[in-house]
Amino acid sequence: MTQAAPSRAALEFVHDVLGCGKIVQQTRYDNHKHVLLRFSVKRRSELVGVVIPFFKEHPLRTAKQLDFEKFASVLQMMEDDVHLSDDGLAPIASVTETMNRKQRSRYLESSEAIRQPSRTTSR
Numbered sequence: 579m580t581q582a583a584p585s586r587a588a589l590e591f592v593h594d595v596l597g598c599g600k601i602v603q604q605t606r607y608d609n610h611k612h613v614l615l616r617f618s619v620k621r622r623s624e625l626v627g628v629v630i631p632f633f634k635e636h637p638l639r640t641a642k643q644l645d646f647e648k649f650a651s652v653l654q655m656m657e658d659d660v661h662l663s664d665d666g667l668a669p670i671a672s673v674t675e676t677m678n679r680k681q682r683s684r685y686l687e688s689s690e691a692i693r694q695p696s697r698t699t700s701r
Contacts, residue, residue, distance in 0.1 A: 579616065579617040580614060580616045581614075581616075581617075582610065582612040582613070582614060582615070583612045583613040583614070583615055585615075586601070589601050589615055589616075592617050593617060595632075596619070596628055596629060596632060597628065598619055598621070598624040598628050598629070599617055599618055599619035599620075599624065599629075600617075601617055601618075602615070602618055603615055604616050622653065622656065625653055626657060630650050630653060634650070645677045645678060648674075648676065648677050649677065652670055652673050652674060655669065655673075
């Protein structure tokens with residue numbers, strides 16, 4: 579969750595309600611006057627034990643709900659140790675590439691395609 583500095587109270591409220599995570603300042607590369615603050619939870623145990631249950635009990639009412647459901651499914655796969663094998667990483671990468679930024683996961687690129695030299699020739 580990201581907010582401009584004047585909205586710090588909203589991030590502090592979320593921090594207090596969840597009882598985990600922290601508020602960090604982000605570098606801003608646009609022309610806005612205010613510092614950007616981000617609420618971040620990085621510990622998987624807090625994501626699985628606090629954040630996911632909270633948002634299952636209090637669903638988002640925005641387009642982000644679908645991303646939350648995908649995020650929760652990836653965390654569940656990680657809890658099931660699916661991410662510990664190459665075969666398990668592929669389904670995780672398939673889910674994550676459909677979230678937020680909608681970019682193809684580099685993990686899903688063929689290793690053969692990565693090793694191929696560029697087909698362009700300079701003359």
